[in-house]
Amino acid sequence: MDAQRTVYIKPDQPVGGSGSGYLIGPRLVLTALHVVHDGGVRAAGATVWVGHPRTDTGVHKRSATVIWPASDAALDSPGVPDVALLHLDQDADAGLTTAVRWGRPQGDTPLVYSGIGIPAFSTSADGAVQYENLRGELAPLTTAGRRWVLDCKVWPAAAQQKERPWAGASGAAIFIRGHLVGVAVEYGTGMGERRLTAEPVHRLLNDPGLAAALAEHGFLGTRPTADDITAPTGETTAVAVWPHQVGVIPRQADCFQHRGAAEELQEAMGDGGAAAPIQVLVGTGGVGKTQLAAHHARQYWAKSAVDLVVWVTATTREAIIGAYAQAAVEILDADPARPEQAAQTFLAWLEPKQFGDKGSRSPRWLVVLDDLADPADLRRLWPPTSPSGSTLITTRRQDAPLTGPGRRLIQVGLFIPQESTAYLTTTLAAHGRHEPAEQLAALAGDLGHLPLALSQAAAYLIEARLDCATYRTRLADRTLSDVLPDSSGLPDDQATTVAAAWSLSIERADTMRPVGLARPMLQLAALLDPNGIPHTVLTSSPVLTYLTEHPAQTPDADRTPVTAEEADYALQALRRLSLIDHAPDSPHQAVHVHQLIQRAVRDRMPADQRDRLARTAADALLAAWPAIYRETVLTQTLRANTDALIQHAGDSLYKQGIHDVLFLTGTSLGATGQASAAMNHFAQVTEQAQDRLGLHHPDTLAARNDLSAWVGYAGHKSTAVRLFTDLVADMNRVLGPTHATTLIARNNLVHWLGQAGDVAGASAAALKLLSLQHQTLGPEHPDTLTTRNNLAALLGYSGDVAEAVIIFAQLIPVRERVLGPEHPHTLTTRHNLAHWQGKAGDAAGAMVTLAELLPLRERVLGPDHPDTLLTRAEMAIWQGKAGDESGAATALAELLPQLMRVLGPEHPHTLAVRDRLAFEQGSAADAAETADEPAAAREP
Numbered sequence: 001m002d003a004q005r006t007v008y009i010k011p012d013q014p015v016g017g018s019g020s021g022y023l024i025g026p027r028l029v030l031t032a033l034h035v036v037h038d039g040g041v042r043a044a045g046a047t048v049w050v051g052h053p054r055t056d057t058g059v060h061k062r063s064a065t066v067i068w069p070a071s072d073a074a075l076d077s078p079g080v081p082d083v084a085l086l087h088l089d090q091d092a093d094a095g096l097t098t099a100v101r102w103g104r105p106q107g108d109t110p111l112v113y114s115g116i117g118i119p120a121f122s123t124s125a126d127g128a129v130q131y132e133n134l135r136g137e138l139a140p141l142t143t144a145g146r147r148w149v150l151d152c153k154v155w156p157a158a159a160q161q162k163e164r165p166w167a168g169a170s171g172a173a174i175f176i177r178g179h180l181v182g183v184a185v186e187y188g189t190g191m192g193e194r195r196l197t198a199e200p201v202h203r204l205l206n207d208p209g210l211a212a213a214l215a216e217h218g219f220l221g222t223r224p225t226a227d228d229i230t231a232p233t234g235e236t237t238a239v240a241v242w243p244h245q246v247g248v249i250p251r252q253a254d255c256f257q258h259r260g261a262a263e264e265l266q267e268a269m270g271d272g273g274a275a276a277p278i279q280v281l282v283g284t285g286g287v288g289k290t291q292l293a294a295h296h297a298r299q300y301w302a303k304s305a306v307d308l309v310v311w312v313t314a315t316t317r318e319a320i321i322g323a324y325a326q327a328a329v330e331i332l333d334a335d336p337a338r339p340e341q342a343a344q345t346f347l348a349w350l351e352p353k354q355f356g357d358k359g360s361r362s363p364r365w366l367v368v369l370d371d372l373a374d375p376a377d378l379r380r381l382w383p384p385t386s387p388s389g390s391t392l393i394t395t396r397r398q399d400a401p402l403t404g405p406g407r408r409l410i411q412v413g414l415f416i417p418q419e420s421t422a423y424l425t426t427t428l429a430a431h432g433r434h435e436p437a438e439q440l441a442a443l444a445g446d447l448g449h450l451p452l453a454l455s456q457a458a459a460y461l462i463e464a465r466l467d468c469a470t471y472r473t474r475l476a477d478r479t480l481s482d483v484l485p486d487s488s489g490l491p492d493d494q495a496t497t498v499a500a501a502w503s504l505s506i507e508r509a510d511t512m513r514p515v516g517l518a519r520p521m522l523q524l525a526a527l528l529d530p531n532g533i534p535h536t537v538l539t540s541s542p543v544l545t546y547l548t549e550h551p552a553q554t555p556d557a558d559r560t561p562v563t564a565e566e567a568d569y570a571l572q573a574l575r576r577l578s579l580i581d582h583a584p585d586s587p588h589q590a591v592h593v594h595q596l597i598q599r600a601v602r603d604r605m606p607a608d609q610r611d612r613l614a615r616t617a618a619d620a621l622l623a624a625w626p627a628i629y630r631e632t633v634l635t636q637t638l639r640a641n642t643d644a645l646i647q648h649a650g651d652s653l654y655k656q657g658i659h660d661v662l663f664l665t666g667t668s669l670g671a672t673g674q675a676s677a678a679m680n681h682f683a684q685v686t687e688q689a690q691d692r693l694g695l696h697h698p699d700t701l702a703a704r705n706d707l708s709a710w711v712g713y714a715g716h717k718s719t720a721v722r723l724f725t726d727l728v729a730d731m732n733r734v735l736g737p738t739h740a741t742t743l744i745a746r747n748n749l750v751h752w753l754g755q756a757g758d759v760a761g762a763s764a765a766a767l768k769l770l771s772l773q774h775q776t777l778g779p780e781h782p783d784t785l786t787t788r789n790n791l792a793a794l795l796g797y798s799g800d801v802a803e804a805v806i807i808f809a810q811l812i813p814v815r816e817r818v819l820g821p822e823h824p825h826t827l828t829t830r831h832n833l834a835h836w837q838g839k840a841g842d843a844a845g846a847m848v849t850l851a852e853l854l855p856l857r858e859r860v861l862g863p864d865h866p867d868t869l870l871t872r873a874e875m876a877i878w879q880g881k882a883g884d885e886s887g888a889a890t891a892l893a894e895l896l897p898q899l900m901r902v903l904g905p906e907h908p909h910t911l912a913v914r915d916r917l918a919f920e921q922g923s924a925a926d927a928a929e930t931a932d933e934p935a936a937a938r939e940p
Contacts, residue, residue: 001175001334003052003344004096006116008129009064009086009171011036011043020117020184022173023050024100027088028217029064031171032185032199036066036084050092052116052131054347055380063089068213079146082185082199085213098338099219102226103179104202105148109231110137112333113150116348117172117184121165133349134172134184134196135332147197148182150174166196174198176229178335202226242363243304246327247311249368250294253455253492255430257423261412262292268408269296269390278383278391280402283412284578284594285501286452289394292412293368296392300366307363314369314393317377324381343381352386365389373508375401396505396578414594415451420444423451427458439468446475448530448595453498456484459491479603480596499600505577506601517562517570520550522579523609525593526601527617529644532589532637534624538571539564542619546612588634602648614652617645618661625664632862635672639665654692658685658699666706673866673903675713682707696734698741701727705745709752715908717756724749738776740783743769747787754790759797766791780818782825785811789829792836801840808833822860824867827853831871838874843882850875864902866909869895873913880920892917 007021007029019035029048036043043066051059068085105111115134122130135153142149166186174182182198204210205224214222261281268279281289300306308331312323324343328334332349334342350365367383372395383391385406395402403409415423424440447453460483461471475483480499487497509518524543525533537543547562547570571591575582581592605613621638642665646653653659662685670678686707689700704727712720728749731742746769753762766787773784788811796804808829815826830853838846850871857868872895880888892913899910 001114001116001173001178001345002096002098002338002341003116003348004055004057004093004341005050006052006131007031007171008049008118009035009046010048011046013043014041015043018118018168019170020168020172021048021086022171022180023092023096024180024222025214025218026091026096028213029086029088030173030180030183030201031084031086032183033069033080033082033084034185035171036086037072040072042066042072046086048086048088050088052344052348054351054384055344057093060092062092067217068209070209081204083183083201083204085210085217087217097219099222101179102201102205102224103176103181103229104200104226105138105140105176105181105230106228107230108141110139110151111176111229111231112136113138113174113176113181114332114334114345114349115172115174115184116345117169119165119169120167123168131348131351132169133332133345133351134169134174135349138174138176138181138198144197146203147185147199148174150184150196150198152194152196169196175335177333178338179227179229181226181229243301243307243309244331244363245301245309245311246330247309247313247323249297249301249309249311250290250370251493252295252298253291255423255426256291256295257288257415257419257426257451259288259292259415259419261288261410262295264410265292265296265392266299268410269392277385277389278393278407280407280409281392281394281412282398282402282409282578283396284597285396285496285505286450286498286596287412287414288451289412290370291451293370293392293394297366297368305364306366308365310365310367312367312369314372314377314395316373317381320369320377320381347381347383350386350389351384352388363388367391369393369395371395372397373504375399398576398578414449415444415454417441417444417449420447420449420454423454424458427455428461431462433462435468439472443468443472443475446472450498450594450596452494452501453484453596455491455494456498459485459489463489480599481603498596499603502579502597502600505579509573509577509579512569512573512576514562514566514569516550517547517566518573518579520547520613521567521570522574522593522597523601523605523613524617524620525574525580525591526598526605527610527614527645527648528593529637529641530593530595530598531640532586533591533593533641534634534637535568535584535587535590536624537617537620537638537641538591539567540620540623542616542623543567546616588632588637610648610650611652611655614645614649615656615659618642618649618653618659621645622659622661622664625661625668632864635668639668651688651692654688657693657697658689658703663702663706666710670710670713671866673907673909675710675715675907679707679710679714682710696730698735701731701734701745702741704730705741705748708745709748712752712755717752720752721749721756721758724752738772740777743773743777743783747783747790750787750794751790754794754797759794763791763794763798766794780814782819785815785818786825789825789832793832796836796839801836804836805833805840808836822856824861827857827860828867831867831874834878835874838878838881843878846878847875847882850878864898866903869899869902870909873899873909873916876913877916880916885920889917889920892920 005023007023009019009021009031011017015036015038019031021029021031024030036046046064048062048064049059050062051057053059064086066084067087113136117132117134118129119132122132136151138148138150169184170186172184173180174184180201182200184196184198186196205226211224214224265279265281281292283289297309297311301309310323310327312320314320321339321343324346325334325336325339328342328346329336332345334345336342365388369391372393375397383389421437421441421444424444428435443457444454447457461468463485484498490497506519506522510516512518521538524538544562544564544567547567548559571580571582574580579597583590621642625638626634642661653662666678666681666685669681682703686700686703689697689703693700708720708723708727711723724745728742728745731739731745735742750762750766750769753765770784770787770791773781773787777784788807792804792807792811795807811829812826812833815823815829819826830849834846834849834853837849854871854875857865857871861868876888876891876895879891896913896917899907899913903910
C-alpha cells in the first residue's frame with residue numbers, strides 16, 4: 001500500500017456524497033461503483049484529490065470520468081460487482097510508476113489487512129477531511145455472500161452510528177502483505193459498525209473491460225493475475241499483540257544514576273505522554289541522553305501507560321525508514337519489500353483517531369528516535385502530534401527545526417558533583433571497592449562530571465585494580481586511550497570509547513558550511529580555557545589567517561581569506577553538534593568546551609600542528625587584549641585562557657623566543673593589583689626561558705627584568721634591588737651598556753633603590769642614567785622621560801619637595817606632547833605632581849589637580865584600576881589634611897571595600913587606606929604612604 005496513491009472522490013451531482021479510491025495507473029483510479037453510480041444514475045464526472053497530506057508529494061487535485069463499467073445496463077442488478085474505474089484528465093504524479101500486485105487470500109488463518117479511506121466518522125468538527133488508516137483482520141472463512149468480511153480495529157463512536165459513519169470509506173483499496181485484495185464497499189446489514197465488507201478483486205481480473213483498461217491505463221508491468229496469500233507456516237494470527245514493542249530498548253546501565261534531567265523529562269511528558277507531544281533531549285556525546293530516554297520508555301512500559309513503544313536508532317534516514325517500516329510490518333502487515341511505503345503507512349496510522357466504544361480506542365504510543373544525527377533526516381518522517389502518542393528524540397544537534405510549536409528542547413548536561421560522586425561510590429562498591437570520598441570527588445572533577453567518562457574510568461579502575469590516587473596521576477600524564485578501556489572492555493553495552501565519542505560529530509560539523517573550518521576551530525579552542533573563550537579571540541585576525549591557510553581549505557590558488565562571519569559560522573556548526581556551548585550574549589566568555597572534548601582533540605594533534613595552533617592561539621589572545629590594563633571580565637578571561645594555553649602548549653610558546661602574550665599576562669596581573677601573582681608568573685616564565693632559551697637570551701633577560709620589578713611590588717624591595725643589580729651587570733656584558741633593554745633595567749634599579757630607602761644612591765644612579773639616555777635616546781624619548789619622573793620623586797624623598805613639584809610640572813606638557821594627554825604615564829606624572837604639591841603644603845592645590853585627574857583615570861583606566869583607586873585615596877588624604885576630616889573619613893570608608901575587593905585585604909594600598917581611615921577617625925597616629933610610579937614597561 002502506498003499512501004501517495006490514496007484518492008478522495010467527490011462525484012458530480014446528482015450522485016453527490018464522497019468516497020475513497022486508489023491509484024492503479026498514472027490516470028487510473030480503482031473505487032467502489034456505488035460511489036459514482038447511485039439509484040440508476042451515473043455521475044457525469046468527479047473531482048478527485050490524489051495523495052496523502054503526510055507524504056512527500058502531498059495532494060493533487062484532478063478531474064475524472066468513469067470508464068468501467070462502460071455501460072449502465074443492469075448495473076443495479078444483484079450480483080454486479082461494486083467496483084469501478086475512473087480515468088483522470090492528467091497524470092496524478094509522474095514519480096509513481098510501480099505496478100500494483102493483486103492478491104487472493106487463501107487458507108483458514110485470519111490475515112491482517114490495511115487500507116486508507118476517508119470515512120465520515122473521521123471528519124473533524126470543522127468539516128475538514130481526515131484520512132483513516134483502516135486495519136484489522138480478514139478471515140477467509142467468514143462470508144458475506146461473495147465478499148470478504150473485514151473485522152475493524154477502529155470503528156465509529158456510538159453517537160455516530162445512526163449517521164452512516166462509514167460513508168466515504170467506500171472504494172478504499174484493501175491490502176494484505178503488499179497485495180491489493182479488495183475494494184471496501186461499506187458494512188453489511190446486521191454486521192454493525194465493527195465490520196466492513198470488501199469486493200474481491202481477483203474475481204474481476206478476467207473481465208475483458210477491466211483487463212483492457214489495465215492494459216491501456218495501468219502502470220507498466222501490471223498483470224491481470226492474482227497471487228495466493230496465506231499466513232506463514234506456524235502463524236496462528238497476524239494481528240500484533242498489545243502492548244507491543246518494536247526495536248530494542250537499550251538495557252539500563254549498571255548503577256543507573258537518577259538525576260534531575262529524568263525528573264524534568266517526566267514532568268514535561270506527563271504520565272501518559274500527552275503533556276508535551278515531542279520532547280528533544282539535547283546534549284554533547286556522553287552525557288547520558290540514551291540512558292534517560294530508555295529509562296523513560298521502560299517506565300511507561302512498566303506502568304502500562306503506552307500500548308506501543310517504537311525504539312529507533314536514528315543515525316541515518318534509512319535507519320528511521322527501516323524502523324518505521326518494521327513497525328508497519330508488525331502491526332499493520334505492511335509489505336516489507338516496500339519500506340518507504342510501509343513507513344508512510346505507519347505514520348498515517350499514528351495520526352489522531354476518533355475513539356469508538358470501550359476497547360475501540362487507538363493504541364497509546366511512544367516513538368523514541370535515539371541519537372538523531374541530522375534533523376533533515378526527519379523531513380516527512382516526523383511522528384504526528386496526537387493526544388494518544390508522544391515522541392522522544394535524543395540528539396547532539398541544536399538546529400532550529402528541532403524547536404517550535406509542540407517541540408520542547410531539554411538540555412541534558414553533566415552530572416552535578418554529588419551525582420558524580422554517588423555514581424562512582426556505588427559502582428566501585430558493587431565490586432567490593434571503597435575509595436576516599438575526597439579522591440572520588442577529585443576524580444569526578446578531573447573527568448568533568450561526564451557520565452560516559454565516569455563509567456569507563458570506573459571500569460578501568462576495577463579491571464586494572466588501581467587505587468583512585470594512582471589512577472588520577474596516570475590520568476594527568478597520559479592520553480585518554482591509555483587510561484580508559486578499549487572497545488572490548490566497555491561497560492553497560494557501550495559502543496564508543498570516550499576518546500572516540502565525538503569523532504563523528506566533528507566530522508559532520510566539518511562538512512557544514514563553511515566546509516573544513518569547524519575542525520581547526522575546535523582544535524584552537526581545545527588549547528584554551530574550557531570555562532569560557534572570548535568571541536573576539538576566535539574571530540581575531542590571527543585565527544582567520546590560520547583558518548585560511550589550513551590544509552583542509554582549497555588549494556592555494558583558489559583560497560580566499562576566511563572572514564570573521566565565516567569563523568562565526570564555524571562556531572555555529574560546532575554548537576549545532578553540541579561540541580561547544582556558544583553564548584554570543586556573553587561575548588567575553590562566549591565559547592565553552594568540555595574539558596574531555598578538548599583533551600580528545602589534543603590527543604590526536606601531531607606535534608608540529610600543536611606548535612602552529614599554540615602560537616596562533618597566543619597571537620589571538622594578544623590581538624584581543626585591551627590596550628589599557630584594567631581588571632574586567634575580559635582581562636580575567638584572557639588570563640585564564642593564557643594559563644590554559646601555557647598548560648597545553650609545552651615549549652611551543654618559547655620556540656621563537658618568549659611569546660609576547662606571556663609578558664602581557666604577567667603585566668596585566670600586576671597592573672590590576674595582583675603583584676604576588678605577577679611575581680609568581682614571571683618566576684615561572686623566567687625558569688622556562690632559562691631552560692629552553694638559555695641564561696643570556698634577550699627574552700630571558702627581559703623576563704628577569706619583569707620578575708625583579710614584581711618582586712619589589714610584592715613587598716620585597718631589597719630583593720628587587722639585588723636582582724636588578726645582577727641583571728644590569730649581565731645585560732651590560734651580554735647586550736651592552738647602551739642597549740635599550742639595559743637602560744630600562746637601570747631605570748628600574750634606580751626606582752627600587754629609592755623604594756628600598758637608598759635615596760642618595762638612587763639619585764646618583766638616576767643622574768648618570770639620565771645623562772646616558774640623553775646621549776643615546778634623546779631628551780624626549782619615553783624612557784628618558786620615565787627617568788626624569790623617577791628623579792623628581794627622588795628629589796622629593798630627599799627633602800627637596802619644591803624642586804620635585806617644579807620638575808613634575810615641567811614634565812607634564814612634555815609627556816602630553818610625546819605620549820598624549822591620556823597616556824597612563826602622563827596620568828601618573830599628574831598624580832605625582834598632586835602628591836608632592838600636598839607634601840609641599842599646598843593641600844588645596846593637590847585636591848584641584850587630583851579632581852581634574854580622577855575622571856580621566858576613570859574613563860581611560862576604569863573605576864576599578866589600581867591607579868584610579870590610588871587617586872581616590874590621595875584625594876581623601878589631602879581632603880583630611882586640608883581640614884575636612886569627616887569628609888575624608890567618609891571617602892576612605894567608601895573606598896576601602898572596593899580596594900579589598902579589587903586588590904585584596906593585604907595589598908599595600910589597602911593597608912595604607914585602612915590606616916589612614918583609622919587616623920581620620922582618631923584611632924591611629926599616622927598613615928603609610930603609597931608608591932609613586934609603577935614599574936617601567938618592557939620595551940617591545
